[in-house]
Amino acid sequence: MDETVLDGNAIGGLLIEVFGTEMTTAVGTCGSCGATSQVAELAVYMPGLGTVVRCRSCEAVLMVFVRIRDVTCVDLMGLASLS
């Protein structure tokens, strides 16, 4: 397991692929602690099976990206908002 913590810039290309637009400058609000942060500043983990984005304040999982047969599935349930 690679526990290296990256930041949102590491998934800039993935985000463009998923959302169709530049998202690293978007501001996300943590659904758990309410902290707001630019996507570029969030903690990103890539354990191999997918990509996990966590809040730097409370460690809550904000976004999960999993690639299955060339389709990237996105789970944004940890985010209160993303704009």
Ligand SMILES: [Zn+2]
């Ligand atoms: Zn949080």
